Amino acid sequence: MDKPPEMFDRDFEWSELTRFATLPGPRATLGVVSGRRRQGKTFLLDAVTRASGGFMFTATETTEADALRQFGAALAGYREQPTPFRFTHWDEAVTQLMRVADRGRPTVAVIDEFPFLAKASPALPSIIQRALDPAAQHINTPVRLLLCGSALSLMGGLLAGNAPLRGRAGLELVVPTLDFRLAAEFWEITDPRTALLTHAIVGGTPAYRREFTQDDIPQGPDDFDAWVARAVLNPARPLFREARYLLAEEPELHDTALYHAVLAAIAAGNAARGGIADYLGRKSTDLAHPLTVLQDVGLITYEADAFRRNRSAYRIAEPLIVFYHAIMRPAWGDLERPGRAPAVWRRAQPAFRSKVVGPHFEQVCREWARWHAAPDTHGGQVSRVASGTVNDPASRTSHEVDVAVRGESWNGSEALLAIGEAKWNEVMGMGHLERLQHIRALLTARGTATDATRLQCYSGAGFTDELRHLAYGDPTVQLIDARRLYHGD
Structure with a gap:
């Protein structure tokens, strides 16, 4: 057939x-x-x-x-x-x-x-x-x-x-959602930054282009803001209320107010159960059931920390729900009034960058490292990619690692192949590389990493000339921009 x-x-x-x-x-x-x-x-x-x-x-x-x-x-x-x-x-x-x-x-x-x-x-x-x-x-x-x-x-x-x-x-x-590369192709968006911004809102759900926006797509970087106002924040368009309906349509979710509250807590940046409980003013044990149900219906995922077995992170699986809770829900009364969307969208830019695009960019970088990057990029065959936290006893602090790549090195041994930092709207320079070098030294002292563990800088805004020059002569330093995420390996 x-x-x-x-x-x-x-x-x-x-x-x-x-x-x-x-x-x-x-x-x-x-x-x-x-x-x-x-x-x-x-x-x-x-x-x-x-x-x-x-x-x-x-x-x-x-x-x-x-x-x-x-x-x-x-x-x-x-x-x-x-x-x-x-x-x-x-x-x-x-x-x-x-x-x-x-x-x-x-x-x-x-x-x-x-x-x-x-x-x-x-x-x-x-x-x-x-x-x-x-x-x-x-x-x-x-x-x-x-x-x-x-x-x-x-x-x-x-x-x-x-x-x-x-x-x-x-x-x-x-039948899965389209990944970020296929979604860009499906939406016919060729500019990588516009593709990622769009994916941070609508994800890889095919119906959101056809039935929900009637093929109204952002025509490029200059049209993206106008597209959000007319296609996503417009109360006359189906996409406007879709995030609410997604929960209402799930037969397992009986107390939708509770589940919306849990999702709002995660969208606000609370990835651990304790943080979610504090955000909601509840006991951590009270959230076992709602978190399990949200996992079962595919609305959230549960990811173990790359370096600490007793720590894990909850993440929302549907980008539109993150966008709704971070941007739309706080301004719902204004958005329901026609003509208010452009003003709301202008005020929401800081929240959009920090609560929506930043975390989404990190997730896309992890997906690229796991499924699209060539083995030569990491120096071995990948088996797992996650984020993680590394303790720094000397400075009494901890360091977040956005991308930690584990797998099999060329000599056949299990190894931490690479660690990476992701910055969507920040030009990355030597300071970012030095931070990764410090984290690698901490992990090497524990026997988790080696000098061969690669250092990866992911940026949606580019890199300084000094960092580019250094990376050109050092294969253990990898620079990945938005274009490479979408078109390279």
């Missing part, structure tokens, strides 16, 4: 879906497709269904009886039956679904928004499991059943532990 020309990237996802759709053999098989909202999962599955002549049903949030009625009507339409199927239970519906490949060739059957059905009918996964059992396969046809949904905790639980469908799936596909 040829990938539709209007589908951007998704080559891996398309090849896996088409492989699954055309699996030979007479038995019915199961696949699970998940991913955060607005990533194009439905678009992918609809394209596969159309290309293969399969059946697709998109569930809605409703009762079991109404869902069965909708499903029976859709299945009868696909089977060209004159009247809808009238199912009284999902046992009957699933049995009939398993017979749609009655022409003897593999046929795709997609149930999109599966969590809606599972919520109204908790026994449905067990019913599907029973239909896939070897004892029932003699009455099945070669259906390639795909269950899809955005509720990550429920979709992940379908195949986990003692879940009924564990061990039944021949495909478990997660």
